[in-house]
Amino acid sequence: MSIKKNFFYSSFLTLANYIFPLLTFPYVSRILGADSIGKYNFIDNIIQILIIMSMLGIGTVGVREIAQTKTSQERLNKSFTALLAFNALSTFIAIILLLILLYVVPKFTDYRDLLIVGGLKLLSTFLLIDWLYRGLEDFKFITQRTLIIRILFVISVFLFVKNKEDYTLYYFLIVFSITINAIINLLYSRHHIRLDFDFQEMKRIASPILVLGAYSILAWLYNSFSTSFLGFVSTDEQVGYYSTATKLYTIFLSIITSFTTVMLPRLSQLVSQNHFKEFQQRVNKSLNIILTVSIPLAIFAIFFATDIIRVIAGKGYEGAIAPMMITMPILIIVSIEQILIIQILTPLKKDREVMLCTAWGAVLGIILNILLVPHMLCKGAAVCWLISELMVMSSAIYFIHNKTSISLPFNLLKQRFIPLFIISICSYFMHITFSDIHVLIRLILSALIMVFTTYSVEKFLVKNPIVHEIDNWTINLIKNKWKK
Secondary structure (H helix, E strand, O other): OOHHHHHHHHHHHHHHHHHHHHHHHHHHHHHHHHHHHHHHHHHHHHHHHHHHHHHOOHHHHHHHHHHHHOOOHHHHHHHHHHHHHHHHHHHHHHHHHHHHHHHHOHHHHHHHHHHHHHHHHHHHHHHHOHHHHHHHOOHHHHHHHHHHHHHHHHHHHHHHOOOHHHHHHHHHHHHHHHHHHHHHHHHHHOOOOOOOOOHHHHHHHHHHHHHHHHHHHHHHHHHOHHHHHHHHHOOHHHHHHHHHHHHHHHHHHHHHHHHHHHHHHHHHHHHHOOOHHHHHHHHHHHHHHHHHHHHHHHHHHHHOHHHHHHHHOOOOOHHHHHHHHHHOOHHHHHHHHHHHHHHHHOOOOOHHHHHHHHHHHHHHHHHHHHHHHHHHHHHHHHHHHHHHHHHHHHHHHHHHHHHOOOOOOHHHHHHOHHHHHHHHHHHHHHHHHOOOOOHHHHHHHHHHHHHHHHHHHHHHHOOOHHHHHHHHHHHHHHHHHHHO
16 A cells, blocks of 8 residues: 555544544533543553553554564564564553552542553553554554544543543543454454464564663653643642643644654665665655644644634633643654654664663653642643653754764755744734634634645745645546546
8 A cells, every 4th residue: 555545544543543532622621621631631641651661662663573574474473473472461560550559559549440441441552453554554444443433432422421520431431442443453453463472583572672662661751741740749620731731732743643653664664675765765755744744733833822722622721821832842843753763763773772862851851840840830841841852852863863874854954944934924913813703713714824824835935845746646636536
């Protein structure tokens, strides 16, 4: 299947995991309130670290290994079985840790029901095996499956979540949709693989899994540690503000992640075949696409943060506006990071360098959280995250420049200042001009003008080749449809 089709399916798949909850969030946020939203997000963040510990680097290594062994059924079977066995062991350890937290940490006494539901999420994530389908580039099946289950999830939320005390039920509906996905994935996997345990294969993959697992845990320390720390030193309401502020960022980032995920198996294949010239070309193109998308999204969200929070969450969430404005530049930073780490360092198997990048970001993040969060609360959490991501991005640039033969297109980065400046000016004037219009109409109208402005700047001023490719693809699609 072509990269364009894979990107379409992967984008839809990743977006579905966020868009469908976003469809329900305006309703849920108004029903549950910031306090209950904070409870659910506080516990889900704790569960997420246990999931990271159970998955280690299996998500990334799995995609890479499956992509490199899929031409041989025997090697594919052995790789899959070794990965699954390793994952089973790490998940068992994570479940034991969850039970210890449940009965030892006094803070969790009032959250026991949520933690039990989270345990189901932990087990279901192990059985999800999405890394198999991503490595095989079989995005069509899991996209179709996800669409059906997510529609059922949305219907269930509107039917069953009725009052402020239903936050545990809301969490269960989210987790149950993951469980159904996992069951279907397991059943369908029999079309692709057979279990074939090989202890030597398990030993071979242990090192990259543990290294990238350490990377994932360290990444959590600067990505999500703020949420957990905020929950311990502050209130559920502050956690609710912070999680609401980062929700749109998560949606936007899902678009970027879907593209980098699609590219990973193809880039890993190019490295294994020593096609480094094509590898360099694809990396350059990826960076161009990512920056073209992330810059206008981030700028728009910063200028219209107040309106977005009002539409998504409603009254009572004004405390989420400032942290949202602080975190949105992270979209651009992480977009660049994903190219540097997922598309360059990971396929090149620079796992040690990847871990060091995140270690520096994690150490800085923990120090900043201890210093800022108790005093600045959710705003401090946002500042900690922003500075930590800058550290990770800078470290990745350093390692690529000094440890690989890949050249980063710095001229491309300089070109981005033109659209950044023009789009910022445009957003500022839209924000002032449309101030008296209804908030939803203002957002839609401003978004449409933003898209048109971005397209015009990229096509006529920057002369971005990506825009010309999109134009040609659209014209050919219309012509083909017209002929039919």
